[in-house]
Amino acid sequence: MLTINQYVKASSLEEAYELNQKRSNVVLGGMLWLKMQKRNVGTAIDLSGLGLDNIEETESELRIGAMVTLRQMELHQALNDLTDGAARESVRHIVGVQFRNMATVGGSVFGRYGFSDVLTFLMAAGAEVELYKRGRLSVEEFAYLPYDNDILTYVIVPKKPMRAAYLSQRNTKTDFPVLACCAAQTEEEVRCVIGARPMKAVCLRDERGILAGGITKESAEAFGAFVSETVETGSNLRGSAQYRKIIAGVLAKRALLQIAQMDESEQEGRK
Ligand SMILES: Cc1cc2nc3c(=O)[nH]c(=O)nc-3n(C[C@H](O)[C@H](O)[C@H](O)COP(=O)(O)OP(=O)(O)OC[C@H]3O[C@@H](n4cnc5c(N)ncnc54)[C@H](O)[C@@H]3O)c2cc1C
Numbered sequence: 001m002l003t004i005n006q007y008v009k010a011s012s013l014e015e016a017y018e019l020n021q022k023r024s025n026v027v028l029g030g031m032l033w034l035k036m037q038k039r040n041v042g043t044a045i046d047l048s049g050l051g052l053d054n055i056e057e058t059e060s061e062l063r064i065g066a067m068v069t070l071r072q073m074e075l076h077q078a079l080n081d082l083t084d085g086a087a088r089e090s091v092r093h094i095v096g097v098q099f100r101n102m103a104t105v106g107g108s109v110f111g112r113y114g115f116s117d118v119l120t121f122l123m124a125a126g127a128e129v130e131l132y133k134r135g136r137l138s139v140e141e142f143a144y145l146p147y148d149n150d151i152l153t154y155v156i157v158p159k160k161p162m163r164a165a166y167l168s169q170r171n172t173k174t175d176f177p178v179l180a181c182c183a184a185q186t187e188e189e190v191r192c193v194i195g196a197r198p199m200k201a202v203c204l205r206d207e208r209g210i211l212a213g214g215i216t217k218e219s220a221e222a223f224g225a226f227v228s229e230t231v232e233t234g235s236n237l238r239g240s241a242q243y244r245k246i247i248a249g250v251l252a253k254r255a256l257l258q259i260a261q262m263d264e265s266e267q268e269g270r271k
Contacts (some may be wrong), residue, residue, distance in 0.1 A: 002035050004169055006043040009055040010050060013151060017044050017132050018146050020149045025153060029107025030069065032099065052153060064155040066106025070094060070118065073105060082159060083125055084184055084262060086166035090121035095174050097251065110152045112143050112200055115176045119143060120195025121166055122155060124182035126185040130154040162186045165258035167251045168196070171238055181251035185215070185259050189218070192223070192255070194248045197233045204230060204252075224253030 010016035024042035028034065028169035052065035055076050060081055070091045073079060081085045085187065094100055094117060109129060127139045132151040139155070142175040168180040168219050190211050193202035199270040205214070210223045228249025 002037055002039050002041065004044045005039045007046065007047045008043055009048065013050060013132050013153065016045050016047055016050070017149075017151050019043055020151060027106075027110075029067070029110070030102040031107075032103050033107060033111060035115075036221075039159035043091065046115060047106070047151070060159055062157040063158060064105050065134075066104060066110075066152050066154065068099055068105045070103045070105065070108065071097060071100040073118075074100060076104045079157065082157065083121075083162065083164045084259075086121055086125070086164040086184075088166075089166040090180075090182065091179070093117070093168060093170060093174060106152045106153055107140070109142075109155055111138065114198045114200050115196045116201065117166075117177060117180050118202040120180040120193050121182050123182040123195075123201050124164060124166075124188065124191050124193040125141075125157050125160075125162070125206055126160065126184070126191070128156045129209065130156060134164040140203055163259040163262055165254050167258075168242070169247050176238065179233075179244050179247045179251065181248065181255050183252065183255035183259060190215075190223075191228060192252050192257075194227065194231050194252070197231065197244060198236050198238070198246075199232070199234055202231065211256070215256050215263075217257070218261065220253045222258040223256060224249040227252040 020027055025043045027045045047067055053065040054065050055068055057061040058080055072093045074088045075225050091100060122139045128136050129139055129142045130136050130153045132153055135149055151235040161185050164184040166182045168177040183192045190206050192204045193201050204227055210221050211225055228245050231248045233244035237239045
């Protein structure tokens with residue numbers, strides 16, 4: 001059981017940061033993960049009064065506040081338009097609507113969980129995190145940093161044109177994923193992120209130039225084989241490392257074909 005001795009609704013990020021420097025204190029997101037822990041908390045630090053519960057849109061980026069819920073992310077038009085609905089697809093299998101109305105982006109990203117759909121999507125979207133003390137860095141870098149007592153304030157998705165597709169394999173609906181895959185094609189590169197391996201998400205790039213001539217049935221198949229061969233996976237009760245490697249290749253191929261299909265449909269529409 002989680003026991004909380006004191007509760008503080010922070011009136012500034014500085015206050016929240018100072019309180020969070022004490023080891024026994026803890027920042028609250030939606031508390032869905034925290035509540036399952038057996039832990040004695042000194043002071044619970046509530047960020048809900050700091051205006052971090054909105055997705056702000058600027059000319060160049062979407063700034064997702066740490067207290068934005070997964071449901072807000074799922075329903076946000078601009079975020080889903082930018083990512084071809086991959087934002088929605090990455091969270092819609094997580095438990096249920098009531099759950100997603102409470103789970104926060106901050107708690108999901110700061111936790112850097114090995115099963116995370118959210119981390120998988122944001123890494124492929126080329127997102128950055130903003131930490132109160134450390135400042136901005138890519139989700140890709142942040143995912144592998146050691147845990148510290150900083151506070152995540154925003155997740156920032158650049159408004160760079162992309163094609164994206166998100167797929168996951170689950171043994172049963174709403175369970176944790178056995179494997180997740182998000183592919184994103186930008187003007188510069190193709191990023192293929194494999195999550196729930198069951199380690200933290202990892203971004204694979206086309207280092208062999210397999211997709212240099214475009215995404216076709218053959219190149220998607222070859223890239224899938226490359227992913228399958230390259231990605232490091234592990235075993236747990238949901239699936240073996242070997243099974244995950246096969247699934248990773250299949251999902252990578254399908255995600256790329258989805259992207260190619262979107263391009264084709266767009267071109268057809270222009271005719
Ligand atoms: C039963 C269950 C099933 C789930 N299934 C899935 C799934 O299929 N796919 C998936 O991707 N996820 C899944 N999750 C994870 C879930 O979506 C959330 O990511 C998780 O609950 C954390 O979000 P939260 O808002 O509840 O954070 P909390 O539980 O409140 O916090 C989590 C951690 O993050 C810290 N924290 C929170 N906010 C901040 C911040 N702004 N700055 C610094 N630290 C912070 C807290 O101190 C704590 O250590 C599941 C969780 C549960 C409980």
